[in-house]
Amino acid sequence: MRYGSRKFLTALLVIASADAMLLVGSIDAAVWGATVGSVVAAYIVGNVAQKAVTK
Structure with a gap:
């Protein structure tokens, strides 16, 4: 898990x-x-979608 990712920070903010x-x-x-x-x-x-696309 990347704690500095945009997805994580957005989820944390919400x-x-x-x-x-x-x-x-x-x-x-x-x-x-x-x-x-x-x-x-x-x-x-x-x-999950990001992992599926990058593989």
Whole structure:
């Protein structure tokens, strides 16, 4: 895993934003869970697709 990759940093930024919005009260826990789950799934799919294309 490359911690400096654009995919990783973008996923981290979106999750941090969702955390901040949950803390402030802009979103509820269900929306936070869906957001984090979607970001993690998109990150994994992006990594698998990139590995498939480069091989």
